[in-house]
Amino acid sequence: MQALPAPTFDDVLDAAARLEGVAHRTPVLTSSTFDERTGASVFFKCENFQRMGAFKFRGAYNAISHFDAEQRKAGVLTYSSGNHAQAIALSARLAGIHATIVMPHDAPEAKVAATKGYGGEVISYDRYKENREEIGRRLAEERGMTLIPPYDHPHVIAGQGTAVKELIDETGPLDMLFVPLGGGGLISGSALSAAALSPACTVIGIEPEAGNDGQQSLARGEIVHIDAPRTIADGAASTHLGHYTFAVIRQRVARIETVSDTQLIDTMRFFAQRMKIVVEPTGCLAAAAVLNGIVPVNGKRVGVVVSGGNVDLPKLAQYLA
Ligand SMILES: *Cc1c(COP(=O)(O)O)cnc(C)c1O
Numbered sequence: 036m037q038a039l040p041a042p043t044f045d046d047v048l049d050a051a052a053r054l055e056g057v058a059h060r061t062p063v064l065t066s067s068t069f070d071e072r073t074g075a076s077v078f079f080k081c082e083n084f085q086r087m088g089a090f091k092f093r094g095a096y097n098a099i100s101h102f103d104a105e106q107r108k109a110g111v112l113t114y115s116s117g118n119h120a121q122a123i124a125l126s127a128r129l130a131g132i133h134a135t136i137v138m139p140h141d142a143p144e145a146k147v148a149a150t151k152g153y154g155g156e157v158i159s160y161d162r163y164k165e166n167r168e169e170i171g172r173r174l175a176e177e178r179g180m181t182l183i184p185p186y187d188h189p190h191v192i193a194g195q196g197t198a199v200k201e202l203i204d205e206t207g208p209l210d211m212l213f214v215p216l217g218g219g220g221l222i223s224g225s226a227l228s229a230a231a232l233s234p235a236c237t238v239i240g241i242e243p244e245a246g247n248d249g250q251q252s253l254a255r256g257e258i259v260h261i262d263a264p265r266t267i268a269d270g271a272a273s274t275h276l277g278h279y280t281f282a283v284i285r286q287r288v289a290r291i292e293t294v295s296d297t298q299l300i301d302t303m304r305f306f307a308q309r310m311k312i313v314v315e316p317t318g319c320l321a322a323a324a325v326l327n328g329i330v331p332v333n334g335k336r337v338g339v340v341v342s343g344g345n346v347d348l349p350k351l352a353q354y355l356a
Pocket residue numbers: 089091118119185186215216217218219220221222270271273315317318342343344
């Protein structure tokens with residue numbers, strides 16, 4: 036297949052039109068306690084309320100909506116630690132096509148069950164020993180299916196960008212935008228929207244301390260690969276940025292910072308106790324950075340992407356205890 040051109044803000048607008056009436060327009064919440072603690076005016080874009088519980092529905096649905104008749108007939112294939120799997124499974128069901136998903140053996144039970152529940156065929160692998168990209172490529176070839184990777188795809192990036200488009204449409208210009216960072220699909224799309232709608236906004240990526248490949252990549256000017264990190268932020272446990280995502284990040288992301296698992300747990304607790312919302316560890320990355328003063332935000336208008344809310348309930352109880 037021919038390589039697609041790099042994504043632009045026009046692609047985000049096209050994705051927004053395709054998602055209209057299909058994806059939820061998620062709420063933007065505020066918290067006076069959070070504002071008092073940080074000295075900023077913070078707007079949370081709550082993608083934990085998105086269909087299947089995370090922003091990933093946006094990119095997956097957008098990508099599948101571009102399939103031609105032949106691609107629809109063979110179906111879609113992907114690999115994912117969870118939320119992208121559910122997003123592909125649900126989007127495929129809505130499009131009436133078959134989905135095969137390669138998932139790590141230790142993916143959260145809630146995510147595996149939800150993926151199967153949406154009708155996806157799950158194939159599991161050992162993420163410490165096997166390469167999911169190789170397995171994915173081989174299966175796609177054998178079965179003639181179209182591979183939609185979790186982040187490094189222009190249609191995925193454009194779809195993810197619609198969340199921050201909605202955010203800024205609602206709040207007006209922002210000084211700073213904090214975005215959880217895994218492979219970079221979410222932040223790439225977010226940065227395209229921020230550059231178009233709030234050009235003076237500083238975009239900052241936040242990744243888990245245990246896996247700061249994005250931070251290293253930005254510093255070195257090339258994609259840095261790391262071993263699979265052990266972190267509770269399973270949605271951001273990626274080992275490297277993608278080619279499409281790194282190109283956008285280099286151009287439009289000002290800095291990348293990290294937070295610890297303990298800081299993520301404290302932030303989950305804040306969300307549950309103060310804002311009455313369930314946010315998964317990965318969904319807390321951006322908020323944790325602001326709450327812990329990793330980057331000063333005093334006096335600023337700040338956007339925070341709350342990226343998802345899919346967490347096993349027994350684990351949640353453990354974290355909150
Ligand atoms: C996938 C995911 C991320 C990271 O998104 P990337 O596009 O890989 O950077 C962040 N939060 C949640 C909840 C996710 O599922």
